[in-house]
Amino acid sequence: MTLLSANHISFAYRSQHPVFKNISLNINPGEIFTILGPNGVGKSTLLKCLLGLNRPQAGKILINKTSIGQLSRRQIARQVAYVPQNYQINTNLSVMDYLLTARAPFLNILQTPGRSDFQLIITQLQKVGLGSLQDKPLSALSGGQQQLVTIIKALVQEPQLLILDEPMAALDLNRQKEVLTILKSLASSGIAIVLTTHLPDHVFLLNSAVGLFYPNGRLEVGPRDRLMTKEKLSTVYQTSLDLVYLPHLKRYTCQLEI
Numbered sequence: 001m002t003l004l005s006a007n008h009i010s011f012a013y014r015s016q017h018p019v020f021k022n023i024s025l026n027i028n029p030g031e032i033f034t035i036l037g038p039n040g041v042g043k044s045t046l047l048k049c050l051l052g053l054n055r056p057q058a059g060k061i062l063i064n065k066t067s068i069g070q071l072s073r074r075q076i077a078r079q080v081a082y083v084p085q086n087y088q089i090n091t092n093l094s095v096m097d098y099l100l101t102a103r104a105p106f107l108n109i110l111q112t113p114g115r116s117d118f119q120l121i122i123t124q125l126q127k128v129g130l131g132s133l134q135d136k137p138l139s140a141l142s143g144g145q146q147q148l149v150t151i152i153k154a155l156v157q158e159p160q161l162l163i164l165d166e167p168m169a170a171l172d173l174n175r176q177k178e179v180l181t182i183l184k185s186l187a188s189s190g191i192a193i194v195l196t197t198h199l200p201d202h203v204f205l206l207n208s209a210v211g212l213f214y215p216n217g218r219l220e221v222g223p224r225d226r227l228m229t230k231e232k233l234s235t236v237y238q239t240s241l242d243l244v245y246l247p248h249l250k251r252y253t254c255q256l257e258i
Ligand SMILES: Nc1ncnc2c1ncn2[C@@H]1O[C@H](COP(=O)(O)OP(=O)(O)OP(=O)(O)O)[C@@H](O)[C@H]1O
Pocket: 013, 019, 037, 038, 039, 040, 041, 042, 043, 044, 045, 046, 085
């Protein structure tokens, strides 16, 4: 069953100036879908439409067959978690207290988090080697550590669909590897993942389906083998680049032609 579907959606912040028109896509459980495109083309705007934060002027978005407009924020938060692009968190909450806020959609109005909520968070922090940071104020963490914490916040929401906007932009290579591994393992457990990235290699590393956002606002959706070509990527990024096969890693890498 399709978890998320967007049918012919169009969105403009100002009338007569559409960011994109007539975009359709379907995401199934366990699928990874990576959106690539140049700066300012509309990737974050599209994600916000899929989350119900932006309301498209045309088209329909369904989550588990229900129109997103008919779902409350709490109902959406029980199914979908979001890692925003601006991960810098302006709060003096401790890491633990901040992460506990992600359990709110599952608690009644006067209910406080229980043992299982704390344990879930401790387990997730330990998985990425941040167990020792749970009592630190968020403001004392580095940018990369804060980005990891926002990813963990989405995970402790135990979503069916995880939407991430450039989740690895601030991470070192080893931490990128950790996040890629986590995303792959979430997908194999049936969670659907939609992400944006500026690194085309992430598509190959995640074995994901692709959405190519062209500078004219068109989104081409399809399998990696059909969309990840030198010609299409050069058109998307308006620059010369090449795809090089790495036989020992059995995958392609995307390189600028400089
Ligand atoms: N809140 C807003 N109000 C008005 N215009 C906006 C708003 N947010 C984004 N835009 C505009 O919409 C267009 C798409 O922006 P968006 O942030 O979706 O691009 P993006 O593809 O995610 O870019 P980047 O790769 O740089 O993050 C841009 O022209 C941007 O200036």
